[in-house]
Amino acid sequence: MHDLFSTLTPSAQLTREEFHARFDVAWAHLSSRFFKFECQQSYDEGPDSAFHAFVRHDLNVFVEKAVRTGRAVGEYLKTPKERGATFLRIHAVSTPLTEYLTYELHAYVVNEYFGEQVFLIDVDEAERIVGGPLKDFQLFDADVLFVQDVLNGVNVGVTESRNPVDIARAVDVIERLRRASRSFRTNSGLDPQLVARLEGTCRS
Numbered sequence: 001m002h003d004l005f006s007t008l009t010p011s012a013q014l015t016r017e018e019f020h021a022r023f024d025v026a027w028a029h030l031s032s033r034f035f036k037f038e039c040q041q042s043y044d045e046g047p048d049s050a051f052h053a054f055v056r057h058d059l060n061v062f063v064e065k066a067v068r069t070g071r072a073v074g075e076y077l078k079t080p081k082e083r084g085a086t087f088l089r090i091h092a093v094s095t096p097l098t099e100y101l102t103y104e105l106h107a108y109v110v111n112e113y114f115g116e117q118v119f120l121i122d123v124d125e126a127e128r129i130v131g132g133p134l135k136d137f138q139l140f141d142a143d144v145l146f147v148q149d150v151l152n153g154v155n156v157g158v159t160e161s162r163n164p165v166d167i168a169r170a171v172d173v174i175e176r177l178r179r180a181s182r183s184f185r186t187n188s189g190l191d192p193q194l195v196a197r198l199e200g201t202c203r204s
Contacts, residue, residue, distance in 0.1 A: 003132025004173050005147055009163040019146065019158040026140040030080045033141060035174050039092040039126065039134035042100040044153035054103040059194065062103075066110050067201045074114030087116040090174075090181050092126040092134055102189045109195050112184075113202040119181035129176045137170070145170050 014022060027034075045051050050065035077087060089111070093101055108118040126134055136148040136155075145166055147159045161167070184190075 004130045004169055005135050005137075006132065008145075008147065008159055008161050008166050010159045011162045012160045014146075014158040014160055016155050016157070019148075019155070019160075022144075022160060023138075023146065026144050026146075027080070029143070030085050030140055031083050033086050033088060033139075034080070035139040036087075036089045037092070037134075037137050037174075037177065038089065039123065039136060040150050040153060041094060041098045042153050043150075050107065051100060051103050054106070055099060059197070062106075063194075063197055063201050066107050066198065069107075070110035070114045070202065073111065073116075077115045081115060088119075088174075088178070089116055090119045090121055090126075090177050091184070092121050092123045093187075094123045097187075097189050105184055105187055105189050106191070106194055106198060108184045109190075109198045110202060113199065118184045119178065120184050120187060121177055121181040125180050126177060129180060130173055139167070139170050139174065142167050142171060 012018075012022075050062050050069065053059075053061035053065060077085075080087075089108075091101075091104070097105075108116075112118055123134065136150055138146045138148075143162065145161045147161070148155050149157045149159075
């Protein structure tokens with residue numbers, strides 16, 4: 001059995017800039033479900049991200065930045081939500097958690113508040129389901145699939161596919177990933193006090 005990614009029929013090979021433009025077009029037409037799969041254990045979010053405040057244990061700044069970003073994401077989700085779209089993310093994780101993933105678990109509290117469903121799956125189980133090495137990917141409805149190449153936490157190129165066979169295989173993989181995954185809230189890496197603080201700030 002071939003893995004999900006090795007047999008893609010690309011519609012286009014995209015630079016990061018081209019991907020952002022195609023992503024925006026796909027987002028404008030999103031009507032039922034946006035799915036995002038992540039498998040990196042660390043991402044480079046730039047020097048001003050909430051991650052650096054989290055690492056410094058500057059929780060006031062972390063909470064402020066995380067919630068501010070979450071509110072912006074909530075606005076971005078608003079129009080597709082009005083069309084009936086849902087937003088599902090699954091992150092493949094290994095243990096022990098990296099410092100970045102511990103941060104991201106707490107950021108997911110904010111994501112969830114503003115409309116995203118977030119689940120975790122073990123890397124080994126995800127590889128079994130996908131059929132080989134993992135890559136980040138996104139699926140818009142059942143229309144367009146983006147598969148990302150990530151190097152040192154940075155997106156360095158994207159394969160786009162609109163091939164119905166690729167889309168059908170991706171949909172099947174997503175359903176199996178979802179059945180094998182669990183809510184991010186089950187992870188022991190979450191600090192209950194920080195979670196409560198994030199939730200309270202989101203509500204304020």
